[in-house]
Amino acid sequence: KFADGKIHYTIGHFKNLGEAARFKDSLVAKEPAAAKSIVMVFDFGKPKTVKEYFEEHKQPVTPVVESAQPCMGDTLISFTAFVGKDLNNVETYNQLIATAARLCPEGLTFTVQTGAYRHPENFKHKNLNSLEPPPTVVTPYPDGITRFTMRQFKTIRDAEDFRQKVIQLGTKDAWITVNYKGERKLLQECIANNFWGKAIN
Helix, strand or coil: CCCCCCCCCCCCCCHHHHHHHHHHHHHHHCCCHHHCCCCCCCCCCEEEHHHHHHHHCCCCCEEEEEECCCCCCCCCCCCCCHHCCCCHHHHHHHHHHHHHHHCCCCEEEEEEEEEEEEHHHHCCCCHHHCCCCCCCCCCCCCCCCCEEEEEEEHHHHHHHHHHHHHHHCCCCCCEEEEEEEEEECCCCHHHHHHHHHCCCC
């Protein structure tokens, strides 16, 4: 029984937000009505929504989602075959995802961009609100365009799997962005630098 006087029913107890988010995704896959469920944070026993918790603690709402599968660290893989290739080509893009699938060198994370607007108030995302946390991360850039992203992943494979969920929910132009040591990078930069793994001689 919470302070609002209502009885709340919960299921599961998780070490981090990533585990809770994956569990909710699995529930929704089995029973679509579970999309109405909310991931709660119990902060010293006090229940809060994910957004309330991060706003109170002045932290970003995109903690890195830990992969359910082991990643490959900075394993040496050459991406020279992808340099200059058109990543809008589905076959090339899928080959890239398969090749880089579980690379996770230090400092590299991937996010899914769900919108880019010169007037951010025009961004509508009701179709994505069933995902935790919803796309509330707003990142303004010098070009005057505000970009909305969801979640952070250690591997591009996990980011791509999540991007497909976003697309299935109706946001067809969702795409993966790269963050390396706090800086936004293009996928082509990632390729040119071998995903910042071990150097190619």
